Amino acid sequence: MSTTRTTTATGTSERIRDADEVKALAEVLVTAATRAPSPHNTQPWRFEARGDGIALHLDRTRLLGVADPDGREARLACGAALFNLRLEARARGIAAATELLPDRNVPDLLGVVRLAGTHRPTGEERTLASAIPRRHTNRRPFAEEQPPEPLRHGLRRAAQLESGLLDFLDEPTRFADLARLIRSAEAAQRDDDAFMAELRCWTTGVASVRDGVPARSSGPPPLEEGLVTLRRYGRGRRPPRPYEQVPLLGVVLTNEDDQHAQLVGGHVMQRVLLAATAAGLSTSFVSQPMEVPSVKRELDRLVGSQGHPQTVLRIGYGYPALPTPRRPAREVTTGLPPVAEPG
Ligand SMILES: Cc1cc2nc3c(=O)[nH]c(=O)nc-3n(C[C@H](O)[C@H](O)[C@H](O)COP(=O)(O)O)c2cc1C
Structure with missing residues (x-):
């Protein structure tokens, strides 16, 4: 089933009506989530497309045992990925809300972004969402002049x-x-x-x-x-x-x-x-x-x-930095609908 696109006063939005529509959008939302920074680019996350939204699990196989034995930096990275996911959904006109650590019996389930209904994106949400693919860690020299x-x-x-x-x-x-x-x-x-x-x-x-x-x-x-x-x-x-x-x-x-x-x-x-x-x-x-x-x-x-x-x-202030690679959304997400056969 495809997602219905409607044009609102603020632009195009995606109308979420049922579980299939959530899953159809999950790939694009997870792609935005995975643009988050992570220590040594470990990408310590796994996503799960569910009927009500997208869940993020900590991937313990990707923790840095020496630099980050407690997983603090991995949790920061996962928090950033959840932030991107919610922001990308809202900027696309989807109502999205995050619940952190929703199940005390499943401690590595770090958060769920629930998707339901429509949302009128603010200008700030659009601006921040458009920065997701442009944000890169820049380890080059910066200008002496500091931001005012x-x-x-x-x-x-x-x-x-x-x-x-x-x-x-x-x-x-x-x-x-x-x-x-x-x-x-x-x-x-x-x-x-x-x-x-x-x-x-x-x-x-x-x-x-x-x-x-x-x-x-x-x-x-x-x-x-x-x-x-x-x-x-x-x-x-x-x-x-x-x-x-x-x-x-x-x-x-x-x-x-x-x-x-x-x-x-x-x-x-x-x-x-x-x-x-x-x-x-x-x-x-x-x-x-x-x-x-x-x-x-x-x-x-x-x-x-x-x-x-x-x-x-x-x-x-620096010259632009290069993007670093990511594993594609399909590799890190369960529950996505199968890829449609061409033609
Ligand atoms: C919690 C955290 C700590 C990080 N610490 C360092 C650091 O000390 N030095 C560094 O060069 N990069 C650090 N990074 C940046 C990552 O190496 C970078 O996010 C990753 O390589 C992905 O690249 P990108 O940010 O350009 O997308 C850190 C990232 C996170 C999330």
Whole structure:
């Protein structure tokens, strides 16, 4: 059965009337979900097209045992995927609502996005949804010039709308403290054989591989070691380039720090990333301090009582970054209708 398209005042929308129609749309919605970022591009998710919507399960075979033993970063990634899914549905005119951790007996069922009825998309939903395929992690140098206060305000607002906070550590002392934590965690990880083996395992040089980080997505080596050290995937032979001396760094914070909060943190992170993309900004992650427990405790102290750090983002102006590959929706989703035979 095909989905009925209707034209509303705001454009084309898809009218969901029954379970078959939900499933017919699932492939396109899951494709948007899988554009979410994930640590080392592990894509730690499985989707299930159901009669009432689309469920997301944590794929434990894709957890990073060294960098992310508790699965925090995987849950952030899955929270971001759920955010994309709901946003894409709404931007297409479908009423969509997310329930996180809907069944306490099935802890790896991280969320269900229920789809029913029509929704009039807002301009903001359309703008953010159009940024989903354009958002890429950009590990290249950014301009020295930092985004001005009105843009920062927009990103803080994006975080608040998803019940989180974005704390820019731009005051010189706090920035210097965070930069020190990043350098210290990066050094600890470079000295950790198990961490480096895991990193190599998820670094790819082959275009046909659809997960992991292609070495070409790494930035060029820095001309001189700056205040903040970015993670490098692969050691290409590209000539060194200067990076911005003082990057704008923002810490994504949530009110709590349990598994539910980590999924909320994924919503917050993704809304900030999409809002930044829509505003013409480039973004990347600096999560080394989140991944080394002793440094993470120092980061907790640095942000104080405002909330619990979930990830650290670098935001600025850069040349466009390349997209990284994804496994196609059909490979990661059960319950899709069979592909129609041609003609
Ligand atoms: C929670 C989390 C932590 C991440 N940490 C880092 C990091 O420390 N350094 C880095 O270069 N990329 C980091 N990434 C970015 C991923 O490598 C990236 O999302 C993935 O390769 C997919 O590429 P894309 O974001 O361009 O779609 C992180 C992503 C997530 C979701």
